[in-house]
Every structure is written in C-alpha cells, then in structure tokens.
Amino acid sequence: MTTDPSAGQAILSLSNVRKEYAGHVAVDDVDLTVSAGEVVAIIGPSGSGKSTTLRCINLLEVPDSGTVSVLGRTLDTARGVKHAELMQLRRDVGMVFQSFNLFPHLTVLRNVSLPQERVLGRSRKEADERSMALLEQVGLASKASAYPPKCSGGQQQRVAIARALALDPKVMLFDEPTSALDPELGLEVLAVMRQLADKGMTMIVVTHEIHFATEVADRLVVMSDGRIIEQGDPKAVLADPQVERTRTFLSAIRDR
Amino acid sequence: MSTSLLNDWADWAPRLLDGLGLSLKVTGLSLAIGLTLGLVLALWSSAKRLPVRLPAIVLVEVGRGMPALVMLQLIYFGLPDAGLTLETFPAVVVALSLTTAAYTSEIIRAGLRAVPSGQLEAASALGMSGGDTQRFVVIPQGLRIALPTLMGFAILIFQISALAYSVGLPELLSQAYSVGAATYRYLDVLVLAGLFYLAVTIPASWLVARLERRLNRHL
Amino acid sequence: MDHLVIILEAVPTTLAVTGASFAVGALVGLVLVLLRRTPWLLVRGLARLVVDVLRGIPPIVLLFIVFFGIGSGAIRLDPFQAAVIALGLVSAAHLSEVYRGSLLAVHRGQFEACQALGLGRRTTYARVIAPQAARVAVPGMVTWAISLLKDSALVSTIGVAEIMLVAGQDARSTGAGLLPFVLASAVYIALGTPLALLSRYLEDRLSIERSR
Numbered sequence: 001m002t003t004d005p006s007a008g009q010a011i012l013s014l015s016n017v018r019k020e021y022a023g024h025v026a027v028d029d030v031d032l033t034v035s036a037g038e039v040v041a042i043i044g045p046s047g048s049g050k051s052t053t054l055r056c057i058n059l060l061e062v063p064d065s066g067t068v069s070v071l072g073r074t075l076d077t078a079r080g081v082k083h084a085e086l087m088q089l090r091r092d093v094g095m096v097f098q099s100f101n102l103f104p105h106l107t108v109l110r111n112v113s114l115p116q117e118r119v120l121g122r123s124r125k126e127a128d129e130r131s132m133a134l135l136e137q138v139g140l141a142s143k144a145s146a147y148p149p150k151c152s153g154g155q156q157q158r159v160a161i162a163r164a165l166a167l168d169p170k171v172m173l174f175d176e177p178t179s180a181l182d183p184e185l186g187l188e189v190l191a192v193m194r195q196l197a198d199k200g201m202t203m204i205v206v207t208h209e210i211h212f213a214t215e216v217a218d219r220l221v222v223m224s225d226g227r228i229i230e231q232g233d234p235k236a237v238l239a240d241p242q243v244e245r246t247r248t249f250l251s252a253i254r255d256r
Numbered sequence: 257m258s259t260s261l262l263n264d265w266a267d268w269a270p271r272l273l274d275g276l277g278l279s280l281k282v283t284g285l286s287l288a289i290g291l292t293l294g295l296v297l298a299l300w301s302s303a304k305r306l307p308v309r310l311p312a313i314v315l316v317e318v319g320r321g322m323p324a325l326v327m328l329q330l331i332y333f334g335l336p337d338a339g340l341t342l343e344t345f346p347a348v349v350v351a352l353s354l355t356t357a358a359y360t361s362e363i364i365r366a367g368l369r370a371v372p373s374g375q376l377e378a379a380s381a382l383g384m385s386g387g388d389t390q391r392f393v394v395i396p397q398g399l400r401i402a403l404p405t406l407m408g409f410a411i412l413i414f415q416i417s418a419l420a421y422s423v424g425l426p427e428l429l430s431q432a433y434s435v436g437a438a439t440y441r442y443l444d445v446l447v448l449a450g451l452f453y454l455a456v457t458i459p460a461s462w463l464v465a466r467l468e469r470r471l472n473r474h475l
Numbered sequence: 476m477d478h479l480v481i482i483l484e485a486v487p488t489t490l491a492v493t494g495a496s497f498a499v500g501a502l503v504g505l506v507l508v509l510l511r512r513t514p515w516l517l518v519r520g521l522a523r524l525v526v527d528v529l530r531g532i533p534p535i536v537l538l539f540i541v542f543f544g545i546g547s548g549a550i551r552l553d554p555f556q557a558a559v560i561a562l563g564l565v566s567a568a569h570l571s572e573v574y575r576g577s578l579l580a581v582h583r584g585q586f587e588a589c590q591a592l593g594l595g596r597r598t599t600y601a602r603v604i605a606p607q608a609a610r611v612a613v614p615g616m617v618t619w620a621i622s623l624l625k626d627s628a629l630v631s632t633i634g635v636a637e638i639m640l641v642a643g644q645d646a647r648s649t650g651a652g653l654l655p656f657v658l659a660s661a662v663y664i665a666l667g668t669p670l671a672l673l674s675r676y677l678e679d680r681l682s683i684e685r686s687r
Contacts, residue, residue: 060377090381090382099374101374105400115383119383163382318664322625322660322663322664323628323639325631329642330656333646333647336652337651338652415532418535419535421535432536442539442543442544454528457530461531
C-alpha cells in the first residue's frame with residue numbers, strides 16, 4: 001500500500017467536466033481530485049464514461065466544458081487550450097492504452113527512445129540508457145531489438161508502460177490495460193503496475209480487475225451514465241455498496 | 257517455331273534490348289520523380305482545411321482523369337506553343353512523372369489513412385508534435401501499407417512507357433516498330449517485343465503478389 | 476470554339492470503342508473465369524497464362540500486334556475492328572480478375588449450404604453465388620470502364636478518329652498547339668466523372684451493406 005490519500009497534496013483535479021458526442025452525454029459534470037502518490041481505480045459498466053473521463057485528463061478528448069488541473073496548472077477547456085499548455089500537460093501525464101499502440105515499425109528500444117529524443121530533446125545515447133534501465137525494470141531488456149508484433153500482448157503492454165515512463169510523467173493513466181490480454185499475460189502487466197504503485201507513482205486506472213482494485217488501489221471510483229455514482233475505500237465499497245446501481249454492476253461482474 | 261524465326265529474333269534482339277534499356281530508364285526516372293511528388297500531393301491533399309487541400313485535389317483529379325497519352329502529347333506537342341519546348345526524353349519523363357504523381361498520391365493517401373488511429377493517439381499522448389508524428393509514425397507505416405499497390409503501379413507505368421513510341425522516343429516498342437517497317441515482319445517482331453515486356457512484368461507481378469501475402473501475414 | 480466542336484464530334488467514336496471493347500471483355504472475361512474454375516488443371520493453367528499475358532503486355536503493344544501483325548496479313552482488320560479486339564482482350568483479362576475476386580468474396584459457407592441442400596452446380600451458381608458475386612463485381616467493373624475510357628485514347632495510334640486523334644490533328648493543322656490537348660483532357664474528364672461518381676456510390680453502398 002502507498003501513502004494515505006489524505007496525506008498527499010492534490011496533484012490532479014477535474015472539475016465540472018462534461019463531454020457530449022452528437023447529443024449523447026458521455027461524461028456529465030465529473031469532479032475528481034487525485035493526491036500525489038494515490039492510486040485510483042475507476043470501474044463501471046461499458047458506456048459509463050470511464051474511458052472518456054480518463055481521456056479528458058490528458059485532453060485526448062477535449063471536454064466541452066470544465067477545468068483540468070495538473071500540478072497546479074489549470075486549463076479551462078471551454079476557453080480553448082494553447083498548444084504549449086497541451087504539450088506540457090502531455091509531458092506531465094503518461095498514458096497506457098488497452099491496445100498498447102506501440103509503433104510496429106520500430107524496435108522495442110526505438111519505441112521507448114524516440115519520444116524521449118523528440119519530446120524531451122535527449123540525445124540518442126541518453127535516451128537509450130534510460131530506455132534500457134526501464135526495459136530492465138519491466139523485465140524486457142532481452143527484447144530491446146525485437147519488433148512489437150513479435151512480442152506477446154503482455155510484453156507489448158509492458159513496453160508501452162516503459163515508453164510512457166521514459167518521459168518521467170508525474171501521473172500515469174491506464175485505460176483498461178489488461179482487457180485485450182489473456183488472464184495469465186494480464187498478470188505480468190498487473191505485476192508491473194503494482195511495482196509502480198509501490199514506488200509511489202500517481203495512477204488512475206480504468207479497469208475490470210476487481211482484485212487489482214482491492215489490493216492496489218487506494219480509492220475506487222464507480223461510474224454510471226457519465227457520472228461518478230460512488231467512491232471510497234475499495235474494500236468498503238465492494239463489501240457494502242451504497243448505491244443500487246453499484247450493487248447490480250458488481251454482482252454482474254462477479255457472476256462472470 | 258521455325259529456326260529461321262529464332263534466327264531473326266536473335267538478329268533483332270540486341271536492338272530491342274537497347275529499347276528495353278531505355279524503357280526501364282524512363283520508367284525508373286519517372287517513378288523516382290513521380291513518387292516524391294506523389295508523397296507531397298498526398299500530404300497536401302490530406303490537409304485539414306478544404307481551401308488548403310483543394311488545389312491538390314484538383315491537380316490529382318485532373319492528372320488521373322486524363323489519359324496518359326493525352327498528357328504525353330500535351331507536353332510534347334502542346335507546351336512548345338506555350339513557350340516551353342522539351343526534348344523527347346525529358347518530355348516523356350515529365351509526362352510519366354506527372355501521371356505517376358497523380359496516381360500514387362491517391363495510393364499513398366489511402367496508405368496514410370489506413371494507419372490505425374491508435375498510433376496517432378499514442379504519439380499525441382506522448383506529447384509528440386504533429387510534424388514528428390507524421391514523420392516518424394504515420395509516413396513510415398503508411399508507405400509500408402501502400403507498398404504492394406505502389407509496386408503494382410510501377411509495373412503499370414513500365415507498360416505506359418510504351419506510349420513514348422508516339423513521340424518518337426526509341427524505346428522498346430519504337431525499336432520493334434521500326435524493325436517491322438524495315439522488314440514487313442510486324443507480327444514476328446512485335447511478338448518478340450511483347451515477350452520482352454512480359455519478361456519484366458510477369459516476374460514483377462509475382463514479386464508483388466508474394467510481398468502482398470507476406471505483409472498480410474504480418475498484419 | 477471550333478476546336479471544341481471538332482473534339483465533341485469525335486466523342487461518339489471514343490464511346491463506341493470503349494463500349495464495344497467493354498462488351499467483348501465482359502463476355503470473354505466470363506469465359507476466362509469459368510475456365511479458371513474448371514476441374515481440369517491444364518485448362519486452368521492455360522486460362523491463367525492467357526490472363527497473365529494479356530495483363531502483362533502493354534495494351535498499345537497488343538494493339539499493334541493485332542493491327543499491324545495480324546490484321547494486315549491473311550485477315551484484314553480495319554482500325555476500329557482491331558481496336559475493339561485488342562482492347563476487348565485486355566478488358567477480358569482484367570474483368571475476369573474482377574469476377575474471380577468477387578467469387579472469392581462469396582463466403583464458402585454459401586457453397587456448403589447449397590451442397591447440403593442438394594442444389595445442382597448450375598442452380599448453385601445461377602441462383603445463389605452469381606447474385607451475391609455481382610454486387611461485389613459491379614464497382615470493380617465500373618472502375619475498369621473508367622480505365623478503358625482513357626486507354627481508348629491509344630487507338631489514335633492506328634488511325635481511329637477518336638478524341639485523341641482529332642485533337643492531335645487539330646493541333647498540327649491549325650497551329651493551335653496547346654488548346655486542343657487541354658480541351659481533349661477536359662472532355663475525357665467530363666466523360667469519366669459520372670462513371671467515377673457511380674463507382675464511388677456503389678462502393679460506399681457495398682461497404683455499408685457489408686458492415687451491417
């Protein structure tokens with residue numbers, strides 16, 4: 001377990017975030033504050049807006065209204081975001097996707113090094129050293145010269161984590177990182193994520209892995225129909241959900 | 257097949273081979289220039305704003321809409337009227353390059369569009385700039401996707417190079433035609449020329465088919 | 476204005492060459508694709524060789540073989556006949572590939588279902604496979620028609636008085652230079668555009684149906 005959430009300073013907050021697609025409200029008036037070192041798991045039925053909420057944090061989806069604040073820099077999305085602000089935000093916030101999205105035409109090492117060179121201006125040598133250290137950390141140093149399509153899904157996802165970490169983000173977003181994986185390959189990825197949480201990384205994880213949520217997360221956020229309907233200590237929420245909608249959702253995934 | 261025909265073919269072969277060499281040279285040069293222009297047109301016609309991409313779209317549609325033979329004759333016989341006279345060889349290369357650019361820009365554009373959106377999102381989430389994303393992520397993958405179709409087009413432009421006969425460039429078909437005119441043995445010499453073309457296009461199309469299967473396996 | 480009139484008067488000839496070649500190609504292509512699906516290996520191999528040769532040889536070379544090589548010997552062919560035979564053969568090869576692709580696009584399960592139902596080979600093709608394959612083939616056939624319209628310009632080299640030939644003559648005889656070629660291009664584009672729109676419409680409709 002990591003730091004007590006109340007002890008950390010707020011590192012990230014969303015307030016009044018709203019996102020619509022052609023008349024359909026995907027995220028409705030979401031407020032979320034995350035402390036430094038906190039691990040937040042977001043669960044909810046599909047279409048509940050959890051992925052969209054996550055993508056609003058690094059502005060892969062630009063909210064229609066509301067503010068996104070990271071490390072004290074507040075962006076009012078309704079007023080438009082300047083390019084420089086966006087670039088700073090993307091540096092502070094790393095993201096891992098459900099489908100990995102490694103660059104298939106580059107080796108594992110180049111995948112991790114290229115963004116460091118282009119975004120942080122590191123030299124190739126510096127970048128490669130950092131990449132190798134991170135690949136070591138996720139257990140994939142031996143795959144450095146392999147191409148992603150030759151790696152298993154679990155390996156690709158671990159490389160994707162290393163690629164995001166290489167830019168030294170302050171917050172990491174995970175969008176269903178194990179949903180595309182067989183259960184045993186998902187475990188390798190969850191192990192890396194647990195290791196990261198133990199080191200004090202601030203993490204927001206959209207997931208269906210109830211075990212991960214209970215054992216690693218400091219807080220569980222439940223979403224439904226674009227809103228946060230319940231949140232709190234994961235064990236408490238799972239043992240005694242306060243909202244009916246949470247109860248039906250939890251029993252549905254437990255039955256699976 | 258009589259031995260006399262084979263003897264004649266052997267007599268004509270060196271001349272036709274010279275022609276084939278010129279056909280290949282025209283093809284290679286036109287592809288090198290045309291593909292570069294094609295990439296530029298592909299990026300230009302992918303621009304976000306319609307007024308920006310409109311000229312590129314018009315150029316491409318005109319280039320694809322007119323027959324290659326019209327393009328060639330326009331440049332060779334028409335442009336001198338506008339004050340621009342080109343020798344045969346450069347005129348052919350310019351015409352075939354423009355035709356190549358118009359066609360390949362569409363092929364490349366389709367390749368660029370086929371790069372999965374997750375790739376763009378990943379680059380964006382990593383904070384890479386739009387230019388870097390195109391240069392390091394989209395273009396290399398888009399060209400790879402387009403490669404088999406581009407190679408198919410390369411075979412087509414080799415065939416199209418035979419149109420240069422009409423402006424008197426001594427490429428393979430012209431050579432065969434003038435042997436025919438001198439000997440009145442049109443059928444025999446044209447069949448030999450046809451075999452020369454096939455000797456290039458059929459193995460090349462096998463190569464393309466193999467490459468296509470290999471790339472499909474890896475997707 | 477006169478330049479445009481001269482070119483417009485040649486449009487029917489261009490359309491006649493294109494239309495006749497397409498019709499020849501559509502029929503001969505059907506024969507070729509059926510030969511490629513016979514149980515006899517030798518016939519299949521020969522049909523494939525014919526298709527590869529016709530697709531591999533530049534159309535203008537085939538045109539010259541037919542007109543100067545064959546048509547000026549024992550058989551006499553006028554330029555129009557030679558043009559239709561040569562472009563018809565090229566079309567046959569390309570269209571047979573279009574047909575073949577569309578047959579491959581019909582799901583295997585459809586053949587199996589017909590067998591399970593005890594339908595004969597003819598009923599299977601005529602009532603079940605062909606209607607499904609045709610929907611896939613039509614956009615490809617329209618695309619070929621557009622190519623063929625443009626390829627028809629090369630029959631000017633054997634003296635068929637279509638758009639390209641009259642444009643070239645006009646340019647030389649009047650010294651008008653550039654203009655006739657520009658007008659010819661515009662006319663080709665004007666003729667091809669409806670076909671291009673049709674092909675786009677058909678392809679969109681097909682991809683919507685498939686995504687359902």
